Amino acid sequence: MNSKRTKPDLVNSVHQKKHQDWWTNLSIDEKEEIKIGLTQADKGNVLSNKTVMKRFHKWHS
Template sequence: MNLEARKYQFIQELVKVEDESVLEKLELILKENQNNWYDELSESEKAEIQIGLDQAEKGEFTSHEDVMKRFSKWH
């Protein structure tokens, strides 16, 4: 059975589930298995992101509107 057929079969079985605790367990499994792109970043990349977030919190940024005005002559 190929992957697509297995997914379809799983969906059919999932529709029949009536126990909420089973659904909660499945949701946890799916969340744990999703790729978390942030965890895959290097420490320096995470530090750069944090710097940007800190600057934004302090209001140290240029609005999208201002950037678009500045670069409109090239667009």
């Protein structure tokens, strides 16, 4: 067995890892939370970054 890999093989391997679908690595609960958040955002139920930062300021200091 040849353990040396060609440069094109290495480049292809890095490219594939870089573009893996992160969604498949999430748990069912994480996917559900994301779907809920997207639904809320679609309905306009969102907060501005300024509002969020005010709420969590004590942890950012």
